[in-house]
Amino acid sequence: MLRRIVDWIDERTHARDLYREQMIDYKVPKNLTFPYVFGVLALITFVIQIVSGIILIMYYKPVMAHAFDSVNYTIMKEISFGWLFRHIHAAGANFFLAIVYLHMFTGIYYNAYKKPRELVWMVGWVIYFTLLTTALTGYLLPWGQLSYWGTVVTTEIPASLADAPILKSIFAAIGETISIWMKGGYKLEDLALGRFFGLHVLLLPLVLLALVSVHLFLVRAAGISNPEGYEIDKKNEPEKLAPFHPYVTLKEGAVAMGYLALFFFFVFFNMSHFLPADNFEPADPLKTPPHIAPEWYLLGFYEVFRSIPSKFWGFVAFNLILILLLLLPFLDFSPFKSARRRPLFFIMFLVFLFSSMILTILGTMAPTPTNAQLGMFFTFLVFLFFLSLPVISFLEWGWYKARGGRS
């Protein structure tokens, strides 16, 4: 009976053909390494965020008078398993960005942004940027001291344009306009909370959903990159390929289970970082907490911003890093792919990776002059990575030609 129902559906949808085409006939390199799993882990975390977010929306009240209590009383104490969904959502936000960063560094390491995958990278960058905005808007919603003051600092950052060396008044007007537009006025109040809520629960998740779909489509269209850095010839090297299912799906499924075990370890037993103590104090516009810093995923950019003595150049520097990341496929025009086969690129990748990590950790520390000097040094190293890419590419073109055009 069940089989007849399935056959009836299949006759009308051709679902079996679609499954065969997309899961079995679709071939991927056999030598995919462990970091290739980060993509699917990000997807799983996205689903977790959507589901837990839908549950939290049912009880959250985006009004100044009720926001804090709806999170800390209604959700945490009144609703059955409300605490669990809040823990999942808070940990999920951090895990999502952690996985996205690991996914991005994997992409950079294996040069997965190069032809024919430039669009995959660029859409991925837009996903990353949208994700940062989603995290930022969600951070305000609990209406605690960190939520409030973290958002005040963030929305004031564009105002640093007023520190411009030339055309001060024009830059100041632009900065102030952006800042007021973000806050919905000169103060963070109900208007801002409502806007941030709307963006966080509706617009940004929908944009993310669309972007993730496009990203997946592009990954399928261009094929998964090969860690060895060359495109496998499907006709002449079929032994190097394997069907997506079950070869990759079961491998990623097993890793995903381990990932979920780790995720739920944090959800049940270690939430102190994801629900910081300062945020259990209701937002008070008249009381600035002693240590305000953005969440860890923004600390690298924050350290770049605060270590440069001029606010204007700090603002330009961290935005430039974001733009350079977007333009990575065009900065790196070498004919070679993958850090495995590019020693110079490998060294600069290490410089970039460790500088980013150190900048993030420096961002957690008190803003001392030594911290600022170290911040500037590692900011220089981050820029050195981007600036080195065209030089390395130029050198590698020479080697490529010397080898007679063989990569």
Next chain:
Amino acid sequence: MNVWSAVKTVMFTGATLLFFFVIWIYNPFSPHEEYELPEEAEQIINDPKFAAEGRELFKQNCASCHSLRYDGIYLASVAAKPEWSKVEKTQGKPILEEKDGKLVVRGYFVPRDVYEAVAVQDLESLKATFGKVPPDLSTYYLARGPGYLYQFILDPGRVLPGTSMPKLFMPEYDKEATRKVAKIVAYMRSVSEPPPGEKAKRTLMGMVTIGYFLVMGVLIWIYRKRLLSKMGY
């Protein structure tokens, strides 16, 4: 895997784990304050049976200036208003507790705007006296931790110089003062944390969930290995 691949794997895995350990679990570089908590006080704070006594001490000593709305405690002057019990019942939500196997109403959770509207005069008087409205303490255990609260209640001026909070407990005259403070903190802890039975349930739930995913991961891995060997991979 050759030696160079192994070196790279160890380096990248180690750096990633170390980075997330520092960022998510223990960061020795970030500024943080620590407050001493004597052993006796720690024992009282961690023992749920002192919470009931702490609640009474809170009502006697703290409720003149502070509310603790998540447990149905409001400013004493507000709670004494004739209309307050009606406000609680019409605008608030009952906070239930189990006593002798029955659910009884422990107090009412009244929304902040309703409470502040009824208490506007009382809050303004406190503001005029202390320079600011003393905060509601419902979540302060989570925000400040036991060490800070114990030291602050015992001697507010030493922990926060210039604070308008008076010193209410004098260990030099009252031998029970330190224990009383610890009991108040024990009460604040009981409001912020789930009761012991619920905590045990959550721990069990966590262990079962984690165990389930680990077992599933291993089973999928074994199934994959068998399947791929059958398929000739």
